[in-house]
Amino acid sequence: TNVAVYWGQGRDQQRLRDFCAQTDIDIINLGFINGFPTQGAYPGSNFGNQCDGNFYPGSDLLSGCHQIVDDIPICKQMGKTIMLSIGGAYTTGQITNDAQANWFADFLWYSFGPVNSAVADQYPRPFGDNVVDGFDFDIEHGGPIGWKTMINRLHMRFQEHSDKKFYISAAPQCPTPDAQLGDAIASTALDFVWVQFYNNEGCSAKNFVDGTFNFDTWAGIIASNPNPDAKLFIGLPAAPKAANDGYYIDATQVSTLVRWYMAFYPKVFGGIMLWEATYAQNNKDALGRTYYQQMKDILDS
Numbered sequence: 001t002n003v004a005v006y007w008g009q010g011r012d013q014q015r016l017r018d019f020c021a022q023t024d025i026d027i028i029n030l031g032f033i034n035g036f037p038t039q040g041a042y043p044g045s046n047f048g049n050q051c052d053g054n055f056y057p058g059s060d061l062l063s064g065c066h067q068i069v070d071d072i073p074i075c076k077q078m079g080k081t082i083m084l085s086i087g088g089a090y091t092t093g094q095i096t097n098d099a100q101a102n103w104f105a106d107f108l109w110y111s112f113g114p115v116n117s118a119v120a121d122q123y124p125r126p127f128g129d130n131v132v133d134g135f136d137f138d139i140e141h142g143g144p145i146g147w148k149t150m151i152n153r154l155h156m157r158f159q160e161h162s163d164k165k166f167y168i169s170a171a172p173q174c175p176t177p178d179a180q181l182g183d184a185i186a187s188t189a190l191d192f193v194w195v196q197f198y199n200n201e202g203c204s205a206k207n208f209v210d211g212t213f214n215f216d217t218w219a220g221i222i223a224s225n226p227n228p229d230a231k232l233f234i235g236l237p238a239a240p241k242a243a244n245d246g247y248y249i250d251a252t253q254v255s256t257l258v259r260w261y262m263a264f265y266p267k268v269f270g271g272i273m274l275w276e277a278t279y280a281q282n283n284k285d286a287l288g289r290t291y292y293q294q295m296k297d298i299l300d301s
């Protein structure tokens, strides 16, 4: 089972290579592509303190993410799965039709997927020749339009490139069905679904004690995903301040919850997702172990 972390929005965060050096982290979601483009336009991106502040002319797409460009090869050498995350809490623009959704999906594929000389003059390469391992949908508001279409379009592009496996993941919030991603999760093949079991009363991990934590509901949803190997992750705040007050649970509580659900749902249980990497790094226990080290120890226990 795996530990997945979001990276890119951490306060004073270290560069990506420092997290790829951590053996306790398996999957890193680079956040975020947070500007949703009109058809023919470039999306917007934001990776916090990591890029040089330059953009492709006339766009909000960062063009100078030199450290990310230099670090992704190191992450690949370390065996990490690197996902590019779409959305986050602060987004601009809205997908309102299929043509726009297909444009956005193709842009992501030709700009961050395999290098393709046939389209090199049409799409930028913000991460250079680096190829991400897949795309994550962390859509937190705005409704369902476009996401299913984008995922289907990406699946079509994946099939055209059969010599490498590409992944699709989603980060719904725990109320079901998720207003943004519920339809896509029910009807398109996904590899990882990391549910944000926080920031929502009556379904979060902290509700394990009052019996309303809804992992069982999500296990049923993921078990009926078109991908029979789809994995469900428990998404958690990596520190008290990483989510709204009261949603953080400590490693002892996580251990109880994870051991229960890992045993009950061995096929669908994929691991733990943390929001987010820098909060986790700074949240050390009495032995100096980071929160992601503590999570890995629970999964391996």
Ligand SMILES: CNC(=O)NC(=N)Nc1ccccc1
Pocket: 006, 088, 089, 138, 140, 171, 196, 199, 242, 244, 275
């Ligand atoms: C995986 N995505 C998130 O964890 N998003 C997230 N934490 N969004 C957010 C919601 C409310 C306040 C701040 C951030």
